[in-house]
Amino acid sequence: MGCTLSAEDKAAVERSKMIDRNLREDGEKAAKEVKLLLLGAGESGKSTIVKQMRILHVNGFNGEGGEEDPQAARSNSD
Numbered sequence: 001m002g003c004t005l006s007a008e009d010k011a012a013v014e015r016s017k018m019i020d021r022n023l024r025e026d027g028e029k030a031a032k033e034v035k036l037l038l039l040g041a042g043e044s045g046k047s048t049i050v051k052q053m054r055i056l057h058v059n060g061f062n063g064e065g066g067e068e069d070p071q072a073a074r075s076n077s078d
Helices: 007-032 046-059 070-076
Strands: none
C-alpha cells in the first residue's frame, strides 16, 4: 500500500476532472438557453413570430430595409 497513484490512476483522475468540468459548463450553457413553445391554430402566424424573433435576436436588426421596394411593403399590408 503506497501513498502515490500510478500513472493510470493519475490519468483517470485527470480525465474525470475534465469530464466534470465539461458537464458543469454544459449545464451552465443549458441554464441560459430559453425554449419557447408556440401553440395556435394553422395559419395563425406562429412561423412569422419565429422568423421575426430570429431576425431580431440572432441576426440583429439595423433599422434598414424595406425602403428599397415600397411597393412590396404595400402589397404585404393587404
